[in-house]
Amino acid sequence: MPGIFAFAETRDGEIRKVAHEVVTAARTLADALGTEVHAVLLGGPGTAGAAAELGRYGADKVFVGESDAFAHYSAEGFTTVITGFIQEHGCEAALFPASALGRDLAPRVAARLGVGYASDCTGVEVQDGQIVATRPEYAGKLIAQVAATGTPAVFSLRPNVFLPAENAKAGEVQTLDVSVNQADFGAIVREIKAGAAEKMDVGEAPIVISGGRGLQSPDNFKLLEELADAFGGKAAVGASRAVVDAGWRPHSEQVGQTGKTVAPTLYIAVGISGAIQHLAGMRTSRYIVAINKDPEAPIFKTADYGIVGDLFEILPRMTEEVRKMMA
Amino acid sequence: MRVKSIVCVKRVPDTEARVRIAADGKSVDAAGAKFILNPYDEFAVEAALKHREAAGAGDVTVVSVGESSSAETLRTALAMGADAAVLLKTDGKPEGLAVARILAEELKGREYDLALFGMKAIDDDLQAVGPMVAELLGIPAATAVTEFSAEGGRITAHREIEGGHEVVELRTPCVLTLTKGAYEPRYASLKGIMAAKKKPLEEKAATAGDAGVEVRAFSYPAERQAGRIVGEGADAVPALLRVLREEAKVI
Ligand SMILES: Cc1cc2nc3c(=O)[nH]c(=O)nc-3n(C[C@H](O)[C@H](O)[C@H](O)COP(=O)(O)OP(=O)(O)OC[C@H]3O[C@@H](n4cnc5c(N)ncnc54)[C@H](O)[C@@H]3O)c2cc1C
Numbered sequence: 001m002p003g004i005f006a007f008a009e010t011r012d013g014e015i016r017k018v019a020h021e022v023v024t025a026a027r028t029l030a031d032a033l034g035t036e037v038h039a040v041l042l043g044g045p046g047t048a049g050a051a052a053e054l055g056r057y058g059a060d061k062v063f064v065g066e067s068d069a070f071a072h073y074s075a076e077g078f079t080t081v082i083t084g085f086i087q088e089h090g091c092e093a094a095l096f097p098a099s100a101l102g103r104d105l106a107p108r109v110a111a112r113l114g115v116g117y118a119s120d121c122t123g124v125e126v127q128d129g130q131i132v133a134t135r136p137e138y139a140g141k142l143i144a145q146v147a148a149t150g151t152p153a154v155f156s157l158r159p160n161v162f163l164p165a166e167n168a169k170a171g172e173v174q175t176l177d178v179s180v181n182q183a184d185f186g187a188i189v190r191e192i193k194a195g196a197a198e199k200m201d202v203g204e205a206p207i208v209i210s211g212g213r214g215l216q217s218p219d220n221f222k223l224l225e226e227l228a229d230a231f232g233g234k235a236a237v238g239a240s241r242a243v244v245d246a247g248w249r250p251h252s253e254q255v256g257q258t259g260k261t262v263a264p265t266l267y268i269a270v271g272i273s274g275a276i277q278h279l280a281g282m283r284t285s286r287y288i289v290a291i292n293k294d295p296e297a298p299i300f301k302t303a304d305y306g307i308v309g310d311l312f313e314i315l316p317r318m319t320e321e322v323r324k325m326m327a
Numbered sequence: 328m329r330v331k332s333i334v335c336v337k338r339v340p341d342t343e344a345r346v347r348i349a350a351d352g353k354s355v356d357a358a359g360a361k362f363i364l365n366p367y368d369e370f371a372v373e374a375a376l377k378h379r380e381a382a383g384a385g386d387v388t389v390v391s392v393g394e395s396s397s398a399e400t401l402r403t404a405l406a407m408g409a410d411a412a413v414l415l416k417t418d419g420k421p422e423g424l425a426v427a428r429i430l431a432e433e434l435k436g437r438e439y440d441l442a443l444f445g446m447k448a449i450d451d452d453l454q455a456v457g458p459m460v461a462e463l464l465g466i467p468a469a470t471a472v473t474e475f476s477a478e479g480g481r482i483t484a485h486r487e488i489e490g491g492h493e494v495v496e497l498r499t500p501c502v503l504t505l506t507k508g509a510y511e512p513r514y515a516s517l518k519g520i521m522a523a524k525k526k527p528l529e530e531k532a533a534t535a536g537d538a539g540v541e542v543r544a545f546s547y548p549a550e551r552q553a554g555r556i557v558g559e560g561a562d563a564v565p566a567l568l569r570v571l572r573e574e575a576k577v578i
């Protein structure tokens with residue numbers, strides 16, 4: 001039986017956490033179907049060094065395609081190599097991360113193969129021999145169970161939902177022939193401009209601490225940044241649209257329907273009322289904590305735990321306690 | 328440079344709308360909901376208008392696939408300032424690959440520099456139709472674009488990625504999918520609304536094929552367990568951290 005294809009995302013030669021997640025999910029499907037996981041890794045020269053670690057998460061084979069043309073992501077180049085691989089080796093399902101890269105790449109791969117696509121899935125499983133994905137729609141107001149009508153099923157997986165699990169397999173590394181010519185690409189990535197370099201992205205951080213209009217001014221966001229720092233590099237700061245529209249925070253931090261969809265292990269909403277469009281972006285978080293002075297604020301209906309009170313008193317105390325705890 | 332854009336727009340239920348699962352358990356009943364122009368498509372329309380204005384030459388055509396009610400959505404875009412509209416009329420509301428195929432077929436017969444899309448439609452939340460159309464047409468694309476410039480037949484687009492952004496250079500024609508960024512949508516003026524009524528809105532019949540995925544069932548999200556207020560004020564902080572550590576085991 002053809003295997004399960006797992007796209008293993010790298011950046012600057014390093015495997016990204018979402019790659020572990022995708023391989024982990026692929027392993028679950030492969031075990032249910034009694035087949036193999038074939039991970040594919042594309043990047044610039046030197047990427048192969050990272051390949052072997054994918055075996056730990058359950059890849060039976062890791063195919064590495066290195067090319068100068070792949071020092072940066074190329075939608076056209078990656079699509080060509082991946083569809084070529086899938087056409088040659090076959091696969092029951094092709095899994096991608098629902099990252100910025102995966103959301104760009106997966107629909108192109110599906111369209112070139114002439115098959116359907118389900119994005120941002122929060123579950124994949126085998127039901128009666130068929131691969132079925134779970135995905136929120138209508139901003140999370142509905143949950144859909146979707147199945148592909150053709151082969152392969154092309155799915156992208158919401159980051160942070162499929163926790164990487166070790167399940168060691170051979171992870172045999174093979175070289176993939178990458179004959180692409182950058183001159184053929186109609187789109188070329190010229191540079192990557194990093195945001196504040198050492199900060200985590202809200203879309204990927206295991207802990208997200210978001211602030212809303214209750215913070216009262218952009219300067220007060222330092223209270224959130226200090227708390228995030230206290231968690232020792234595992235936390236990112238997010239924002240409601242109200243404060244992004246006011247120009248207090250960049251759009252890259254906005255959580256919600258017209259911002260990012262996040263699913264951290266812990267989401268802390270501070271001075272955020274909990275409008276439906278905000279919930280759209282964070283309701284699949286594992287645990288939600290709300291800090292709000294209004295006990296009637298709708299956010300408390302979605303939160304697992306809450307503190308009612310003034311955030312200007314609560315945050316400094318919390319930072320202090322977290323620092324103690326982490327020390 | 329002249330900027331000739333085609334903007335693909337979708338009619339979607341308002342963000343506040345209640346959506347119910349229909350009797351068959353696998354389709355959606357949005358009856359009674361207010362419908363709007365997809366918010367991300369507003370960014371795309373705005374971007375097209377801005378670039379037409381900056382270039383002083385070109386035009387903006389808006390295209391939608393859907394039932395006859397989508398004409399209203401196209402009028403909204405015309406009222407914002409688009410020049411012409413095309414409704415590719417289908418029975419029902421196709422999604423994903425089925426929509427991409429209809430749009431690609433339409434775009435094949437047209438001349439344009441930019442095919443603009445929203446990053447996602449807020450009903451199916453798919454984030455796919457733009458790059459699918461690019462693939463079907465064999466043209467380059469950049470997704471999640473916050474801002475772009477057009478010079479000498481080349482587009483330089485900034486796309487949002489984790490922890491920063493990518494600067495992508497594309498040749499035209501190309502597909503861009505827009506997210507919130509430099510193009511805060513304008514409101515239609517009364518004059519715009521009046522003018523929209525006289526602008527051309529062409530209707531053509533279209534047939535949707537297989538989208539390649541089928542919904543087997545819809546359900547409502549599991550209600551999150553009623554939240555627990557662990558206390559009031561700063562004194563509740565130790566108790567909160569305790570439950571996060573011991574009960575939830577997340578810190
Ligand atoms: C099409 C559309 C798309 C949208 N997309 C998004 C989106 O992506 N993301 C998003 O967030 N919103 C989005 N919105 C906006 C959304 O409807 C709300 O307006 C917004 O989320 C409100 O932001 P807020 O909670 O920060 O502000 P508010 O609603 O003003 O809430 C502020 C909260 O702070 C509390 N507070 C005030 N002072 C204190 C204090 N000292 N201590 C503790 N608590 C305090 C208040 O009790 C209140 O609950 C969208 C709206 C539309 C129409």
Ligand SMILES: Nc1ncnc2c1ncn2[C@@H]1O[C@H](COP(=O)(O)O)[C@@H](O)[C@H]1O
Nearest residue numbers: 335336392444445447448453454455456
């Ligand atoms: N029925 C449609 N008619 C025209 N454009 C559409 C349609 N569906 C989706 N699009 C475009 O594709 C974008 C992404 O939609 P989706 O892939 O469904 O999230 C939307 O923001 C629109 O620009």
